[in-house]
Amino acid sequence: MSWLYEPENRHDLDEDDVRVRPNPKGSRPRTKRRPSFENAPRGMVTQVHLARYKVITDKGVEVTATLAKELRKDGCVTCDRVALDGDVTGAKGSLARIVTIDERSSVLTRAAEDGEEVEQTIVANADQLVIVMAAANPEPRPRLVDRYLVAAYNAGLKPILVVTKCDVSDPADFIAGFAGVELEIIQTRSDQPLPERLLEALVDHTSVFVGHSGVGKSTLINKLAPNTDRSTGIVNELTGKGKHTSSSAIAIKVSGGWIVDTPGIRSFGLSGISAGQILRGFSDLSEAAEDCPRDCSHMPPADDCALDQALREGKLTELRLDSFRRLVAGLGSVDWQ
Numbered sequence: 001m002s003w004l005y006e007p008e009n010r011h012d013l014d015e016d017d018v019r020v021r022p023n024p025k026g027s028r029p030r031t032k033r034r035p036s037f038e039n040a041p042r043g044m045v046t047q048v049h050l051a052r053y054k055v056i057t058d059k060g061v062e063v064t065a066t067l068a069k070e071l072r073k074d075g076c077v078t079c080d081r082v083a084l085d086g087d088v089t090g091a092k093g094s095l096a097r098i099v100t101i102d103e104r105s106s107v108l109t110r111a112a113e114d115g116e117e118v119e120q121t122i123v124a125n126a127d128q129l130v131i132v133m134a135a136a137n138p139e140p141r142p143r144l145v146d147r148y149l150v151a152a153y154n155a156g157l158k159p160i161l162v163v164t165k166c167d168v169s170d171p172a173d174f175i176a177g178f179a180g181v182e183l184e185i186i187q188t189r190s191d192q193p194l195p196e197r198l199l200e201a202l203v204d205h206t207s208v209f210v211g212h213s214g215v216g217k218s219t220l221i222n223k224l225a226p227n228t229d230r231s232t233g234i235v236n237e238l239t240g241k242g243k244h245t246s247s248s249a250i251a252i253k254v255s256g257g258w259i260v261d262t263p264g265i266r267s268f269g270l271s272g273i274s275a276g277q278i279l280r281g282f283s284d285l286s287e288a289a290e291d292c293p294r295d296c297s298h299m300p301p302a303d304d305c306a307l308d309q310a311l312r313e314g315k316l317t318e319l320r321l322d323s324f325r326r327l328v329a330g331l332g333s334v335d336w337q
Contacts, residue, residue, distance in 0.1 A: 037099050040083040045076055045098075046251040053098060055082060056253075063088050065096040076101055078249040078260060079125045079206060106156050108208055109272070119272055123208050123249055123260050128201075129157040130259075132211030132220060135187075136169035141212065142177050146323045147270060148210060149183065150281030154273060157208070160201060161185045164216040167192075177319050180284035190216075194223055199255055206251075206258045221261050225254045275328045282324050288316060299325060 043057035053065045053076060065084060067076055076082065081102035087094040104124040129152040133140045145161065152159040161178070163171045167189040175185055186198050201207075202224070211217045222228060249262045270278065279286050279298065289298060291306035298307055307324075310316045 037083045037085065040085055040099060041088045042081065042083050044251070045078055045080045045082060047248060048076065048078060049248055053082075055084065055096070055098070057084070057088060061088065061090040063090045063094065063096045065098050068097055068099050071098065071101060074101070075121070077121050077124050078251050079123050079258070080104070081125065108151065108155050108157065110151065110270075122262060126155075126157055126206045126208045126260060128205045128207040129155075129159050130207050130209045131159060131161045132209060132215050132217040133161065133163055133174075134165045134168075134215040135163055135171035135174065136165055138212070138214045140171065140174045142174065142319060143323050143326070144212065145178070146282070146320075146327065149181070150270060150273060150278050150327070153281040153283070154277045159183055160207075162198065162220065163187045164220060165190060177317055179317070180287075180315075182283040188220065194220075199224075202254065202259060203256045206260065208249075208260045208262060210262050218261065221252065221259060224259060225252045228252050270327065270331075273331075275331060278324065278327050278331075282320065284316060285320065285324055299328060 041057050041059070043055040043063070045053050046056050046062075047054040051066065053067065055063050055065050057063060063084065065082075065086075068085075076098060082098045083100040083102075084096045085099045086096040088096045106126055107124055108122045108126060108129070109119045110122060129148060131145055131148045131152075133145060140163070149159055159182075161183055163175065163185065166187045171187065178185065184201070186195055186201070188194060188198070209217055209221060249260055251258050251260045279289060285307060288306050288310040289296070291309075292298065293304050296302055296305055298305055300308075302308070307316065307321055311318060311321055
């Protein structure tokens with residue numbers, strides 16, 4: 001037998017026949033008001049791994065945090081400045097929550113390959129990009145350096161080129177390819193301490209270290225921060241390639257500043273960057289291009305292009321000009337803004 005009330009005529013039902021369940025004990029109506037986190041503890045993200053964030057608070061406490069639901073769409077990256085809620089004691093098993101992300105002063109992004117629409121944000125709020133290249137084993141890649149330079153200039157980061165393993169091979173020819181570029185170059189040797197100039201360059205800065213695997217980037221960071229113990233790899237003697245030893249970007253306190261170790265990168269796409277931005281990334285070419293006719297494409301065949309004239313006069317190297325034009329050609333559509 002059914003316990004439900006069955007009226008003789010279902011059309012005779014009215015509001016008196018509806019049973020309303022009372023609110024559960026202790027329930028409260030929802031409100032659109034959101035708490036203010038103006039006085040919340042603040043800190044900087046030092047590492048991101050599997051939806052967990054390592055944050056060093058302004059009081060020097062390292063905490064593990066998750067990201068508030070409303071922030072997950074935009075995401076959070078290494079060196080983001082954030083506000084925290086929840087347990088910020090740093091005790092084992094404790095979990096805080098990132099509730100706000102400060103406006104970023106700079107963003108370093110990359111696409112895995114040119115033409116890919118999805119960009120990956122690597123680090124926020126850095127002010128220097130330290131490009132690590134080996135003089136040998138593996139051989140230096142000037143075209144990859146050019147890509148890093150474009151990314152650095154357009155992100156507002158000062159680029160520094162560190163050439164490692166200079167005791168193995170003389171990097172003079174490689175370095176000569178960047179004559180006239182606004183680029184500080186520091187050489188290191190495996191058989192000598194790190195140059196004092198490199199240590200000075202890191203003070204009071206947030207410096208992102210980039211370089212493809214095997215160039216000695218992790219070895220360099222271990223010398224700068226001996227207690228970090230970043231894993232190092234071995235270069236394959238047949239292929240000249242190294243094994244990736246870093247899996248995520250991590251910020252490390254050193255020399256009065258921060259250094260950020262990034263995963264080894266064999267490619268560095270420039271999707272989202274215009275031809276004009278690429279030209280500005282080649283400071284030596286950009287200066288020469290000021291003498292070009294209006295609306296010059298800078299691409300062959302281009303009549304009266306000042307870049308070709310500078311090449312003939314020995315003011316530019318063929319490698320630099322070719323690298324620039326290859327990058328522009330890879331964009332598909334050309335925008336000189």
